[in-house]
Amino acid sequence: MKQLTHYEIDNSQKKFPITIVCDTIRTPENIGMAFRVAESFGVSKIYLHESSPSTENRTVKRTARNTINQIEFENYSDFNSLISELKKEGNTIIGIEVTDKSTHIQNYDFSKNEKLVLLLGSERNGIEHINLVDDTVEIPMYGRNSSMNVIHSLSITLYEVTNQLNIKNTIANEVK
Template structure:
């Protein structure tokens, strides 16, 4: 085995990225405190051609040098918008036939490994505050909740880790080649 050089990775240019067919997933970040989490979600979103990121509440927006540290330019490729009220974003997406799921531990949540997305649907995933999670108000208007099964003592993952796990799982399940 030989480690690939950067020139061998077939990276898209910014303009190619913007023109590429996107994975039918958007991400909603609500009240995220950590600028590193925000940047990391941008970077994951770039990697999997996510349609859009919605930044809500206290979530910081680009340009921001702390977001940039982990995003590494993904704020220039991934479409994003800011809206103070997460409930407005959820309602708007649902009215445009997007299925909205909170990533949260709730009664009757669907475990991620059991969640089967429909290949012709669009999805939005809500990730909440690092301490308080997704608000109960947002959970009430979502189409459902997805929980990442956890077996340890913490039952808590960093937002950027959760986003990476869920996006990768849905990306694979939505792969049109399967």
């Protein structure tokens, strides 16, 4: 067995109908990592709050590597208007958050929705306008802390969502 080099790895590149909306995330490393992991999982677009560190920030750029140039993004100022616009465009808004109504991620059927928005909370306050979301999903945790890093939760969520969407596509192709 040998580890493959960068030049030997040829991913089957795909874009999924997934948009990420970041609430007021404050840490530049988290913004950079959001880009990096979103690009890895074929996310279509990222929305960042205007008060979050900009994509010109050195730490954001360093953490994101080149992915800022590989994925579409936009800043927003008003959360309510953005969410209602995305709903009008046919997106289901899924809050990644621990709430009294959240479904464990492995039990949520992401493939039933045509277009998904994954909404992430800020490091300090979580998702502030939780009542605007259609559903919430939580990642079960087994340690002592009540929450994990926001981008760790994004990574786990993107793995689960793309896995479910790939399985749905495979089944659809087999039926044809």
